[in-house]
Amino acid sequence: MSEPGSQSELLWGARSRDLFWGERLQVAREFRGMTQKELSEAVSASPALVSLCESGKKNPSSRDLVEAFGSVLGFEPEFFYGNRQDVFREEECSFRHRRSTPERMKNKIRAHATLIGFVVTRLKKEFRFPEPNIPKLQGDNAEEIESAAEKCRKHWNLGDGPIVEVAHVLEHAGVVIVSQLADVQKVDAFSRFGSTCVIVLNQHIRSTSRWHFDIGHECGHLILHQGIDTGSEETEAAADRFSSAFLMPRKAFARDFRSGSSSLWPQVFALKRRWRTSAAAIIRRGYDLGLLDAVEYRKAHKYMSWKKWTTNGEPEEPAFQQPELLSTALNSLGSKVQLTLEGLRRDLRFLPETFREVTGVNIPSQANRTNAIPFPVTGSN
Amino acid sequence: MINDLNPAEKYAPLTDVRLSLIADALRDVRNHTLTLFDPLGGDDAWCHGCRVYSRSRNRIILLSQQHTWLTILEEDAELQFTFAIEGIPVRFYRGSPAKPPAHYLVTTHGELAQRQLFPHRNLDRILRIAVETDSEGRVSTVKLVELDSAGEATGVYVIPHDLSETPSATSIEAKPVHVGPVELEPVQKEVPTHERQIEQPETKAKNAK
Numbered sequence: 001m002s003e004p005g006s007q008s009e010l011l012w013g014a015r016s017r018d019l020f021w022g023e024r025l026q027v028a029r030e031f032r033g034m035t036q037k038e039l040s041e042a043v044s045a046s047p048a049l050v051s052l053c054e055s056g057k058k059n060p061s062s063r064d065l066v067e068a069f070g071s072v073l074g075f076e077p078e079f080f081y082g083n084r085q086d087v088f089r090e091e092e093c094s095f096r097h098r099r100s101t102p103e104r105m106k107n108k109i110r111a112h113a114t115l116i117g118f119v120v121t122r123l124k125k126e127f128r129f130p131e132p133n134i135p136k137l138q139g140d141n142a143e144e145i146e147s148a149a150e151k152c153r154k155h156w157n158l159g160d161g162p163i164v165e166v167a168h169v170l171e172h173a174g175v176v177i178v179s180q181l182a183d184v185q186k187v188d189a190f191s192r193f194g195s196t197c198v199i200v201l202n203q204h205i206r207s208t209s210r211w212h213f214d215i216g217h218e219c220g221h222l223i224l225h226q227g228i229d230t231g232s233e234e235t236e237a238a239a240d241r242f243s244s245a246f247l248m249p250r251k252a253f254a255r256d257f258r259s260g261s262s263s264l265w266p267q268v269f270a271l272k273r274r275w276r277t278s279a280a281a282i283i284r285r286g287y288d289l290g291l292l293d294a295v296e297y298r299k300a301h302k303y304m305s306w307k308k309w310t311t312n313g314e315p316e317e318p319a320f321q322q323p324e325l326l327s328t329a330l331n332s333l334g335s336k337v338q339l340t341l342e343g344l345r346r347d348l349r350f351l352p353e354t355f356r357e358v359t360g361v362n363i364p365s366q367a368n369r370t371n372a373i374p375f376p377v378t379g380s381n
Numbered sequence: 382m383i384n385d386l387n388p389a390e391k392y393a394p395l396t397d398v399r400l401s402l403i404a405d406a407l408r409d410v411r412n413h414t415l416t417l418f419d420p421l422g423g424d425d426a427w428c429h430g431c432r433v434y435s436r437s438r439n440r441i442i443l444l445s446q447q448h449t450w451l452t453i454l455e456e457d458a459e460l461q462f463t464f465a466i467e468g469i470p471v472r473f474y475r476g477s478p479a480k481p482p483a484h485y486l487v488t489t490h491g492e493l494a495q496r497q498l499f500p501h502r503n504l505d506r507i508l509r510i511a512v513e514t515d516s517e518g519r520v521s522t523v524k525l526v527e528l529d530s531a532g533e534a535t536g537v538y539v540i541p542h543d544l545s546e547t548p549s550a551t552s553i554e555a556k557p558v559h560v561g562p563v564e565l566e567p568v569q570k571e572v573p574t575h576e577r578q579i580e581q582p583e584t585k586a587k588n589a590k
Contacts, residue, residue: 127565161555168560252555258394258467259450264498266455274449274557293500324562337567 020066022056023087024080028073029054030111031358033104043068074357079349085121088114088192094221094230094239096189096214109190109200115350115358116326117196120176122347123329126337132174132197139224139238142288149245152223160252162275166212167323170199170219177215177323178360179203191218193226201323208318209278216243241288247277248285257291264300269316276318280304330361386527386536392508394467395525397541399450400510403466404523404540406440407473407512411520418518429518430475437473438462449554454491463491468502470495471525473510478526478537485509486532506535 029039029050036054040047045065052058060066063077070077088110095106120129135155137148153160156169163169167177175197188210190200199218201211220242221230228235256271268279275282283304287297304310334340339347341363345355356362388395414433418424441464445451454463454470463472470492474485488507496504509526527536 124568126568128568129565130563158558158560159555162557163560164557165560165562168562169558171563172560249555255467255554256449258499259452259465267498325565328562328565332565336565 020053020059020080021082021084022054024082024085025050025069026054027087027111027114028069028075028079030104030107031115032073033108034073035104039069039072042072070351074351074354076349076351082349085118086114086195088117088194088198091227091229092194093190093192094218094225094235095187096217096236096239101187105187109187110192112358113190113192113198113200116176116178116198116200117192118348119344119359120196120198120326122344123326126339127329127332129176129325129329130172130174132195134173134175134193134197134222134226136226137223139220139242142241145220145224145238145241146245146250148224149242150249152219152246153249160249163212163247164276165321166215166247166276167321170215171323171325173197175199175219175222176326177201178326179323189214189218191221193222197222206320207278207313208320209272209276209281209314212247212276212318213243213278213281216247219243219246244281244285244288248275248282250289253285254289254291257286257289264296265303268300272314272316273318279309279314326359327361330359386525386538388525388538391503391527391536392469394450394469395508399448399466400525400538400540401542402444402448403441403451403464403471403473404510405542406444407437407510408520408523410437410440411475411512411514411518415518433475454489454495457490461489461491463489465491465495468495468499469504469508471508471510473512475512475514477513478511478524478534481509481511481526481528481532481534483532486528488530505530510540 029036034042036050037047040050043050043065045068049058049060053060060069066077066080069075070079090110093110093113095101095109123129133156135152137151139145139148150160156173158169170177177199179201188202188205190198192198199215199222201214205211205214217239220239221235224238224242225235230236230239253271253275256274257267265279268282271277271282272279277285280301283292283297283300286292287294292300304314309315330341330344333344341355341361345352345363348355350358352363388400389397411433414429414436417432418429441451441462442453445453445464450467452465452468454465456463461472463470465471470489472485472489474482476482486507492504492507496502506527506529509528511524511526512520513522513524515521523540525538525540526534529535
């Protein structure tokens, strides 16, 4: 407990003149997957007070309440007084998830992505990140979506061949891709369009071809659904179709599909090796483009189900590729720029464990020692 | 000369460029193998024919590795060799279009599979490439022959020479797109103007010394 006149008290004096950002409290709470009631119980306050603090209608009346918020949620008290940052709002975000995904889970992912946004905003002061370069295109029907995917490839100078490194394409367009959906298995991917564009992928998915499709799907949301509420069957189907058309452009893919082997499956796996998409996506693309009829499509699905590829994963997965932009920036701290990981953590006002949970990066213990505050020397000499 | 089949019209993937690439390969192999023929060493027409067949087969397999539109079909019988041009199955033989050998009139397992895979295509006829030779065994013409189920030629097309270098032949397969990682450069932090102004006199003084 802080004594009157202590360092904490002096800090509080400075803090109390700054504005408490309720949005930051909400982000921190949702990141922990807590309800307002749970947080209020943890800090021995009323749920109404927590609600008022979050909505900005009331500033926390005492320093110990703010410190308790920080302690429970894993942030330094100053976190709640930082600059007003770009909080990811519901209408800016898209989820690729199961219907059973609870709202609390979605809020947790959005809060996690917001915190990653804080990290990226700070890193942008140190590194030249690519400027967002995402075209806004119309996609109300299949033809418009096919055309949008072709325009998008043209916009990024990609030609019509198979894209070997899909994540790099998006990273060059200014999108930060991370795979940090810890403990969340009901959401495959998440994306946010705004000043910092982010795609978050589920690290539990071990299928590279599925990752590629998820990246394409979120890319579809970023391009087709800027400023549009997503989550409906229509927007999800449009993003799926975009991903399919973007990863497997109709003309080039149809040429390859027709030049296939005598039987369907060797042909599908030859296409999978070349186009780096799943067999399921290839079959669907074949059906969408009229290369397979409905009977062949259904038979193929039945076969995949019988082989348990839909549940246990498909064979012949392409080599796994991690997104690199954020990890490169974090790994370059302390070498390319003066700012260290520990310095970044302190600037962000995250506690070390929270920093690890948000970024997936452990702060080296040596850095902790180097940056440790020396023990004060007091004496009479 | 019969030339009543326009393959590109009836079978879109069978362009002159592609057919020419295959016909030229068959022509080159046969003419080259002829130079290896050694009757004094015991070579006869049978072993020459076997050698030409195996080498032709090998050449087409190699071509299939360079062109995605050309694939080799799986066959039940070991000595049946069928390739497909964008899914259209074709076999080759030496002889006249009017008199194909009986075993080349059989619809193979690979051809049947292609018909089932692409039911919307009109694959009820079989297609053969007939390699005709002169009295010395050198290739004179290479023709595409379309045969009905009774083995009657319903169309013949003389495959043109040396079209394989046409640019469209190589631009058919879309090249994979490689995108490297983003190279992150540190932001060049500018020295504040007032600091620069302060530094200038010192620099001048140092230079003067």
